[in-house]
Amino acid sequence: MNLASISENRDIEKRIAITPEIAKKYINLGFNLTLPNNYGTYVGFTDEEYKNLGVNFLDNEDEIIKNSEILIQLGLPIEEKLSFFKENQTLIGSLNTFVNKEKLENLKLKKINCFSLELLPRITRAQSMDILSSQANLAGYKAVVEAFQVYERAIPMMMTAAGTIPAAKVLVVGAGVAGLQAIATAKRMGAVVFATDVRMASKEQVESLGGKFLTVEGSENLETEGGYAKEASDEFKKKQEELLSETLKKIDIIICTALIPGREAPKIIKKEMFKNLQAGSVIYDLAAVQGGNTEFTEVDKIVEKNGVKILGEANILNKLPVSASNLYAKNVFNFISNLYDKENKKLNINLEDEIIEKTLIK
Numbered sequence: 001m002n003l004a005s006i007s008e009n010r011d012i013e014k015r016i017a018i019t020p021e022i023a024k025k026y027i028n029l030g031f032n033l034t035l036p037n038n039y040g041t042y043v044g045f046t047d048e049e050y051k052n053l054g055v056n057f058l059d060n061e062d063e064i065i066k067n068s069e070i071l072i073q074l075g076l077p078i079e080e081k082l083s084f085f086k087e088n089q090t091l092i093g094s095l096n097t098f099v100n101k102e103k104l105e106n107l108k109l110k111k112i113n114c115f116s117l118e119l120l121p122r123i124t125r126a127q128s129m130d131i132l133s134s135q136a137n138l139a140g141y142k143a144v145v146e147a148f149q150v151y152e153r154a155i156p157m158m159m160t161a162a163g164t165i166p167a168a169k170v171l172v173v174g175a176g177v178a179g180l181q182a183i184a185t186a187k188r189m190g191a192v193v194f195a196t197d198v199r200m201a202s203k204e205q206v207e208s209l210g211g212k213f214l215t216v217e218g219s220e221n222l223e224t225e226g227g228y229a230k231e232a233s234d235e236f237k238k239k240q241e242e243l244l245s246e247t248l249k250k251i252d253i254i255i256c257t258a259l260i261p262g263r264e265a266p267k268i269i270k271k272e273m274f275k276n277l278q279a280g281s282v283i284y285d286l287a288a289v290q291g292g293n294t295e296f297t298e299v300d301k302i303v304e305k306n307g308v309k310i311l312g313e314a315n316i317l318n319k320l321p322v323s324a325s326n327l328y329a330k331n332v333f334n335f336i337s338n339l340y341d342k343e344n345k346k347l348n349i350n351l352e353d354e355i356i357e358k359t360l361i362k
Helices: 020-029 047-051 061-067 101-109 124-129 131-150 177-188 202-208 234-250 271-276 321-339 354-359
Strands: 002-004 032-036 056-058 070-072 090-093 113-116 158-160 163-165 169-173 192-196 253-256 282-285 301-305 308-312
Touching: 002 061, 020 032, 020 047, 020 321, 032 061, 047 056, 056 061, 070 321, 090 321, 101 113, 113 354, 124 321, 124 354, 131 177, 131 253, 131 282, 131 308, 131 321, 169 177, 169 234, 177 192, 177 202, 177 253, 192 234, 234 271, 321 354
Parallel strands: 002 032, 002 070, 032 056, 070 090, 090 113, 169 192, 169 253, 253 282, 282 308
Antiparallel strands: 158 163, 301 308
């Protein structure tokens, strides 16, 4: 089978979908792999490295699309590229079904199989394919590093002859994969860490990493069957706001990671709460692209309010493209291995398989 990938729009996406390590695995499975010239050069993977593994290269990406049976990407290709897709081809990536609904509908009408990996079910068998978890892990780590870089004081407690410098106090909002990694990273760097989440199951995980979980009085467990957070009630939000407002008086750095799949990010750090934050505090908002967890977050800007700096980037993983690409490529390879019938050398789109059924755009 002909497997391929084309270049992403490098202005917004620096990750790649196929690394040399994974290219070798595809070829060993029997795939004929084609990439465009300079596919991974900008992240340190030369064409020569791929060619030595048996990868084919073409200069014309339109031809690559036309000749492929399976195309692997990070995001949905631009509309101009989509016009080259033909019947029975398969597109695999993080296709952002909520934003690209109409484009995906058009591809479906052309009888193109589109698999969007952010829709993977949270089951044990799918863990090795879970792009949200692998990428969120890196995002949580990098958010802490970026926030600490902007924070103009020391992070760990330091005892000196001139006096003691207290440890920075970090609040992590949302204790999913990104939040838990943020907690672990901040703790390793010597901070005192607090965390909050609408899912009570997070309490044990937070505490196992050395964080202090902020429990809202009379908390309900706001977790879907799939393990994601769901919308909180107005009463819960009010209690959470009161608890946060009081906590913010002693916090130096806030890492926001709270997201509800397919919805605008919940506004958790409200405008009036900023009066409780000390000047010099820093907020890194990982939810920026979905509207942000604060009232003032702006994508790709450092906003300053009352002496508090608020950071939020469209794609923080562009700052870790090699690590992020390595993990993403492995996730996709594991997904294709589950989809591929090795005996008959073809894809087996078995809708009785929950992984395939949930990710296929229908």
